[in-house]
Amino acid sequence: MAKPQLMQGNQACAVGALAAGVKFFAGYPITPSTEVAEILAEMLPKFGGKFIQMEDEIASMGAVCGAALTGVKAITATSGPGFSLKQELIGYAAMAEIPCVIVNVQRLGPSTGKPTSPAQGDVMQARWGSHGDRGVIALSPTSVRETFDITVKAFNFAEKFRTPVILLLDEVIGHMRETVELPESGEVEVIDRKRPSGPPEDYQAYKPDADGVAPMADFGEGYYYHVTGLVHDYKGMPSQNNALTTELIDRLHTKIERARDEITIYHEDYTDDADVLVVAYGGTTRAAIAAVKEARAQGVKAGLLTLVTIWPFPGEIVAKAAQKAKKVIVPELNYGQLVGEIERYVPREKVVSLTRYDGELFRPEEILNPIITAGGGK
């Protein structure tokens, strides 16, 4: 472990990206994500990497895709409005199976909303923001230290599954400062994409191995292949074939679904005997754990399930944790986005949705009071 240091969430994200081996950043300034860009602008050239501030959000996503095709690990950072602009090319990266990481430090929306206020309003945008459908990996850390770890994970998942991975921070996590002890570089598990080893003339860039993922050649190595957002065959060539279309779209889902256990990251606090279960994610977990502890002190058996992996939605984990609970309380800094998913796995009559969308955080007592009520207290 390196010595303890005071660090901001956005900084932990940038440092985590470097630990994962990032060599390229392209972005467009937007609050509250800018520190990720500013830090990488300074750090990347020191590590042989490249930073570019593009002319807009779409261009940033295009540059990230282009850079990733040359074999480097690439990242962009944005916030809600910029995330919306990037959606077409996030879908492109999914279809063309380009590994990359998109950081979205969420702010209150819709539209320009409140640029410096925390929110968790992009949960569904992360899942369904780009047209069509496909498997999605979206992760939401709960602390500065976890932001470091989850950023590394985001790159590992991107590389392993050849897919864009979305890091859903919220403004609280992005701007909060905490003392952290980060691992030394050798202590971090870093995964690189599979690369082809056979003769270039046999290479099929989209022919999956048993794990549903094809090896990916770096541009410039002599493995010629075509990259397109059109439905394509194993060589990447456009195709109108219906069976091939179904197979491709299926694979964009199943390569992620089949790895669900590996991708699912969650924490449980006091859930074993919980009568009242709180399910939270991101910055909201911090008020939630305070509320759960206070509820316990007041004699209500409360527990907290923290979802770090938001997509693919860990429904089985939620169902299992909620099984014994009388009530499941879901606080979110939005109008109620993830609660809908939870209701697919937990009987609706058990679920209590807490929402806040004024740009302020939940205070612990706002979660505590419903816990006490649900637990039969006063």
Added chain:
Amino acid sequence: MAGIEKYLRQSALPHIWCPGCGNGILLAAILRAVDKLGLDQKKTVVVSGIGCSSRASGYMNFNTVHTAHGRALTFATGIKLAKPELNVIVLTGDGDATAIGGNHFIHAARRNVDITTVIFNNSIYGMTGGQYSPLTPMDAKATTAPFGHIERSFDIAALAIAAGATYVARGTAFHAQLLTDLVVKGIENKGFSVIDAITQCPISYGRKNKMGSAADMLAWQRDHAVMAQAVAKMSPEDLQGKFVIGELYRTVAPEYTAEYDKLIARVEKKGGK
């Protein structure tokens, strides 16, 4: 075709372009330029946008990227910056490059990133069925300009020069040999190069504007093009209704990826890791 077969993905042919389309002529002219320069096939990347023009990348046996509409230059910028040793060629259409991709076009020029961009300029959105583009001339007809187009069109060359491109040229499908020479010079230029390549779309543009067959449209290119060297000797009246072809502009300016390499060297000298 001699000498350029190896640059074609034979399995991807025949192409999808309409009979009489000039895009095949432009594609061959570009491949002849690649061959003439003896570019390392492995180190050459072709990036395109969306539309008729941008299907060209699929027929070319390199690392090729068919991106989203208007975004070819953004991908190309990422590719070139991440791996500057690659030769990056962008193929795009007039709508792709100057409407939806217009902002990327001027910024790629401003950065002077070492990319050669060939704009397949047929004055129309061909693939979506003949809607007007920023290069559709005033008064011309398009499916979205049924009463004649009332917008002025861009001069791609002037736009590129103003934005900072360091090599700007114009060719046509009729002047295919000249086009090859212009692309050669564009690739040789260490910076952002733009070749406005005028081509015929007999189906979506020509038919609507009563321009005759593909051969008639090629003859139109021949009759309305004036070589850049000849312009000085011509009066404004002579130049009325004509367009200039050949090398239009060349200058030297700092190239983006080389500047970034210098930045890395500066950082290292200062004791960065």
